[in-house]
Amino acid sequence: MARPRKPLLSRDRIVEAASALVDAEGLDAVSTRRLAAELGVSGPSLYNHFRNKDEILDAVADAVSVQVDLSMFDESDPRDWREALHDWALSYRAALAAHPHIVPVLARGPGRRPAGLRVADAVFGAMVGAGWPPAQATRIGALMRYFITGSALGSFAGGFVDDESAYDPADYPHLGQAHLLAERRWEVDEGAFEVGLRALLDGLERQYEEYGASSSPSAG
Amino acid sequence: MARPRKPLLSRDRIVEAASALVDAEGLDAVSTRRLAAELGVSGPSLYNHFRNKDEILDAVADAVSVQVDLSMFDESDPRDWREALHDWALSYRAALAAHPHIVPVLARGPGRRPAGLRVADAVFGAMVGAGWPPAQATRIGALMRYFITGSALGSFAGGFVDDESAYDPADYPHLGQAHLLAERRWEVDEGAFEVGLRALLDGLERQYEEYGASSSPSAG
DNA sequence: ACCTGAACACCGTTCAAGT
């Protein structure tokens, strides 16, 4: 075949196929040969569009970050930083939960990924705009990412085996019901995320009030 | 050589070598051949001691969980659940931070790993003992794991590139200082963890007080 | 510019053969 008149591949087509493969079978299923086969080309063709496999996975991760809604940060009153943070967290988590296998790549940080940087920019900007000191705004961005990526990285409930005999009462006196976790997986994980998010925001609000005694939101 | 009089390998020796390799060069550096070479044997020898590579990595992960201090859960007054949770979180994070490359394996949940199950058992038991309803105790175990593994999975600050030109002000108006994050990495991540942990515990305490109005700690 | 097949240096795992 050699070079066709019209390119068979494009970065977008490769990312699309890689995303589908990651979602369907996990990170380990993505090999350059397998991915190329899925696209109807030979393995080395991919190297005309990406420098290496890691760059492909970075692009897959960034395609997830694009899905994160950021509108709450420019539409709302700066004083509603708590509500904006809450809504953003839900959107972020929903985006990650739809593509759990790519979370480890995403959790490495934005690096040079444009959508990842846009997320960081929006959160930091909104927190500073709401009156948080910059150093504290940075920490908020970090701790929210810790919590959200941690919750998306793996199901808590699904991390326990389904098998009652795995929990010997002599070894684990309090895990007598742990074998039931797996089947209530969604409920447990969702509940934990909600409780944790509320606790985080309550706790941050308390800290904000302490700052509020001595400073006020910037004019913007 | 065939079979030696005294076994050349043991599960412990394999786990030790694998841990060292993971810590020094990351998960990708661990291949069965490389690991075997490090131990002075041929690749297939490992299969006399572990069913497959994943089981080796599981054992490496569990060796990290063993390092997590749980003494605060049986020594303290059940009413001091906040302080116990705080101290446990610090110990857990310290153990993970010392072996960041294995965190993705650990974050899949305890599965059948004994040390992972002991951690879950201790936290759940202590929260129930302190008067939390079991469903809420489960959520606390989950949300703490989200936050702690999320914080250990990758540095927040280190996820930003060092290069000022990566942050075009037209694209990212608030990231003008982001290139400085990498060099203040430890400080930023540690600060975010502390602020987040405090916020979480403050928020949980608030929820606890709401429950406390209508119930009291179990006799145990 | 963009695709190909061949090639290189790797993988995880199985298995018969050795003691």
Place this chain on the structure above:
DNA sequence: ACCTGAACACCGTTCAAGT
């Protein structure tokens, strides 16, 4: 029981050759 080398079906990536 515990190690070996050979073998199988894979990897990521480079590169010269084709149009």
